[in-house]
Structures are given as structure tokens and as C-alpha cells.
Amino acid sequence: MLTKLLGAVALAASLTLSGAAYAQSNPMVGGAAMFADKNIVENAVNSKDHTTLVAAVTAAGLVDTLQSAGPFTVFAPVNRAFAALPAGTVDTLLMPENKAQLVKILTAHVLPGKYTAEDLMMRADENPGGFLIKTVSGDNLQFTKLGGVLYVVDENGNAARITISDVNQSNGVIHVVNKVLLPK
Template identity: 60%
Template sequence: MIRFATMTAALALSLTAPAFAENPMVGGAAMYEDKNIVENAVNSADHTTLVAAVKAAGLVDTLSGEGPFTVFAPTNEAFAKLPAGTVETLLKPENKDQLTKILTCHVVGKEVMSDALKGMIMDDNGKHPVPTLGGCTLQASYEGDMIVLEDEMGNKAHVTIADVKQSNGVIHVIDAVMLPKM
């Protein structure tokens, strides 16, 4: 009788409580749908380099704005794959324009969830162009079951954590830095 009552209570709860998909953790931190991209990113231990770059480029207000935005967010490890000294050089004030160009090549001016992107990839026979706010066009495709982005230099990034919902868009964590055509 207790088992039946417990099952009945659980069923009643599942029918009355709204079902929310919980945002994934990023960099050891909870990501909150009611916070914007910058408010969440500053809490990720895996994105300290990205946050420093966003600040140096003067993009905090933009990415805290209304949006919607999709941000392909490279991890600290992704930045570490760049040639030695690259990040330090880009963070210098005299390189702000180049840094801004690189960072905005990771931002799309609308919210694109992974299921929608997968659909666009399928509709375009396996490769879909993704225009960014920085004027770059990334090519989205699949490798196995992972979404892969290719920049204009031929560098590839895998989406390692998808669909991190924000109040002003969505973040997809990636494992490489996307670069504009030089």
C-alpha cells in the first residue's frame, strides 16, 4: 500500500509540476537562465580567458544587452592551443580591433539552439553556413554526433556543451578558437 501511495504521489507531482530542463553546469558553475551571457560567463572557471578578452575588447555591455545572441564560447584550453604569446598580444590595448573581430566571429545575432542548428545542417546536406556579427562565416557540420564548426582559416571546434540558456540568448561551449580570414 505504501509503494502504491508513493507511486501515486510521484505521478501526481509529475503531472502538476512543470518540467524544466536544467541548464548544464559550465566550468564548475551553475548557469542561470535569468542571467545574461556575461553574468553567467564570469562564474565559469573554464572561461576566464574569454571573460578577460571580452572585457579588453569592450564587449561587456554588448553581450550583457538584450540580444538575442548565440555565443560559441571557447574554453581556456581552447585559447591555450593558440601559438605562444597570442592571447597576451591580443589583450594589449593597441590590438583591441583585432581582438574584437576575433571575439565577434564567435557571436551570432540570434538565438540558435543545437536542435535548430542540427536541422539546418541536415537541410543543407551536412554543412550549414553560420554568419557571425564579426563578419565571419563559420561552417557547421557533424563529426559523429558532435556539432563541429569550421572557421575561415580551416580550424575546427567541437561543441562540447550545448544549449546553455541565458536571459539574452544561448551559449555553446567549444574547444577551439575560431579565427577570421587573415
């Protein structure tokens, strides 16, 4: 009887630890669990820190694209990043007549392919002056490592810090950033 009880306790502990390891493999974002078996949109809608981004993706008509097979690497600005734009910018971009501009801005946050933080850091180590990757919009993002921290720099010289990296998705990866990246 004691052997069965100890076996049950060991099994329960094992399941708890493996569940914790799974949860640790994908960070929480905006107070929500992110699941590697869900796509970019399915996860983003659960983050309370990305409600503006989700609204923008919807207004731009990019939901189907970001639910497709990909893979994509998305640099996802938090609500505070959108709020830091000049007053009225987000409201103006969400207007139907500005859809093309909104699409351009949002796709400037997306790389074709999956780039983990390790991939980007390794390339930054190989290229101390930074390196460029072309976005889905056709613009370039520069990646630079300063003091062990990876920054994403848009074509206007605005630098965004990656605050949460490697949020794995079924169709790519999300890296949370603290600034909106703007194409020229």
C-alpha cells in the same frame, strides 16, 4: 496527523524534483550553475573554464554588448582552447593596441539571434555538406555534422567541437567549444 506528514513529504519531494529539473534544463559550465534569467556575461564570469574569454571580452570592451537584449548565440572557447594558440598570442591580443583585432576574433564567435543545438542540427541534417551563418564580425561560420556530433568551422578550416550545448541565457544561448575560431 499522518496525512499532514505525508502531504509535507510529498510537497518537499515535489519541490526537490522541480528544482532538479530546473538545474538539468541548463547545464553546469566550468563548475558553476548557469541561470537562464541571467545574461551572457553574468553567467560567463562564474565559469572557471572561461576566465580567459571573460578577460578578453573585458579588454575588447564587449561587456555592455553581451549584456544587452540580444539575442545572441555565443560559441564560448574554454581556457584550454586559448592556451592551445601559439605562445604569446593571448597576451598580445589583450594589449590595448590590438583591441580591434581582439574585437574581430571575439565577434567571430557570436551569431545574431538565438540558435539552439536542435536548430543547428536540423539545418545540418538538411545540408549534409554543411551550411554557413554570418557572425556579428561579418565572417562566416560553417556548421557540419559528423558522426552525430556538431562542429563549427571557421573561415580558415579550423573545426571546433561543441562540448556543451544550449546554455540558455536571458539574452540568448551559449554553446561551449573546444577551439578558438579565427576569422581570415
